[in-house]
Amino acid sequence: MNYQNPHFQAYGEQAVLIVWEEKINGDLLNFILSARDQIEMAYRETLVEVINTYHSLLIKYSPSIKNITKEIPFLQNLIGGLEAPQKAQAARYHLPVCYDEKFGLDLTHISVTNNLKISEIQQLHTAADYIIYFIGFLPGFLYLGGLNKKLFCNRKEMPRKKVKKGAVGIGGKQTGIYPVDAPGGWQLIGNCPVPVFNVQNDPPVIFKPGDHIRFYPVSLEEYRHILAEAEKGVFSLQKEDYVR
C-alpha cells in the first residue's frame, strides 16, 4: 500500500482534492484520517471542513483563502511528513437489528439468489465487524466495509419508492442503514430501531469514520421496546472504546 505521493489537485476555486490509490482498505483509511487530523490542526479557522471518502480527502477552504493552488505545496509537505497512521481514539458500537420478515422484505430473494438459508443471512450479517469509512449519500448514511462476500447481492431492478427509516439493506458489495424514509434500491434484510441521524444533536451523527459497528439480532418485541426507548432518548448503545 502506497500512502506517499497521493495526487493533489484544485477542485473548483475553493477546494483541494487529495486522491490516494483507488482501494477500500482499513489501513489506508487510518492513514487518510491521520492526514485529515494534521490538516485540521495546521489550518484551524481557514477551513470550512475536510471530508474523507474511501481513498480521498476534500479540503474545503473558507473564502479568506484566495488562491488555493498556493496551498498545494504546503499540503504536500504536511502529508509527506506523515510516515504512518497516527493512533487515534475510536469506538465499536453494537447496533440492534430486527431481521423479522416484517422488515426483511428481500430475505427470500437473497436466500434464492445467493443459495443461503434465511437464518444464514442473519448469521453472516451479524458475524462481521464493519468499519465505517465515511458518511455520504444522505444525512447519516454510513458507508460500511466488511460485508461477507456470500451476502453480496445486486440492487433491485426497480427501486422502491419508499424505504422505511432504519431499514438495513444490501446493495452490491455494500451494507448500510437508511437514516430516513427515502426511495431506495437496496435489498432489505431488517430494521434498526436506533436512529443514526438526529438533527437535534451536536454532532448529528455519533459515529465517526474509523469507528466499527457490529449488528446483533433482536426480536420484534425487543425491537418495539428499543424503538420506544430511543424515541424518549433513553436507549444507550453498547459501545467499547479502543485505539485504531
Place this chain on the structure above:
Amino acid sequence: MYVEVLKAGLATSIQDKGRPGLGRFGIPESGAMDRYAAKLANLLVGNREDSAVMEITLMGPNLYFDCTALAAVAGIDAEVLLNRMAIPVNKPFLVPKSSVLEIKKITEGKYLYLAVKDGFQLPRVMNSRSMYAGITSKSMLEKKDRIHVTSVSGNLQNSFSSIRFNKERYSTSCLSVFPGPEFSRLPENIKQQLFHQTFTLSNDSNRMAYLFEECIQNNLQPILTGPVLPGTVQLTPSGKIVVLMRDGQVTGGYPRVLQLHADCLDILAQKRPGEKIGFYPR
C-alpha cells in the same frame, strides 16, 4: 407578526446561505440556487447579504402580510401584484398591513427571491434557515404556513433602491468550467464534445441536480465513491450529463468531468427547461 401562504406556488421555500460545513455528515450545502439574486434581494431592503429569503420557482405564491413590511423581489423578471397593483422587480417597496402579494409568474429566468427587512425568521436548524427534507420538517412551503417577520414602520428607505440588478450576466449561454477530478481520464473526442456541443436543459431538473437531454457515449469506468460539490458536472455510464446543484448529494460514484465556476452556478440555476448552454474551459 407573520406572512401567511395563501397559495403555495410551484416550489417555494425559505433559503439562506445553507449549511456549507456539514458534508462530513452527509448533509448537502443547500441554500439559495441563485446566490447573486438572493443577495440583491437582501441588499434592496437593507438586510445582511445572507438573511433568509423566500425562493420562488416559475409560478409563485400568494402571500398575506399580517403587518407592514419593507420588501423586494429580485430576479431577472416577473409579474408581481401587491393588492392587485403591478410592482416592479428589483426595487424595494412598502407592504401595508393586511396586504396580499401575488407572485404570478416568473417571466424571465427560473428563480425569484422575496426578501423582507430582517429576513424570514424560520427557526434555524444546524445554523441555517434553509429548508431541506430530513433536516427541516418540510422542504417546501405549503398553504396555511405562517412565517414570522419583523414589522417596519415609517417610510421606504430610498437609499437602497439605487442598487442595480445586473440582468446582463444571465444572458450568456456559455458556462465557464474548470477540469473536474476525472477530466484527465477522458479521451480527446469526449473532451471535444464537452466543449463544442450545446446541451438542452431537461424538465427533470431540480434543486438536487440539473440534467440535459443530449448524451455523450462513453466507456468510462464508475469511480469509487468520492466527494462532490455543487457545480460538479458528472458523466454517467449511460452518457447523461448531470450538474449537481445546491441540494445535491455530497458523495458520488460517477466520473466528475468538470467543475462549474461559482458565478456560473447562479447563471445555470436561472436557465429554464429547453434552454441551451455550453461549457467553456477557463
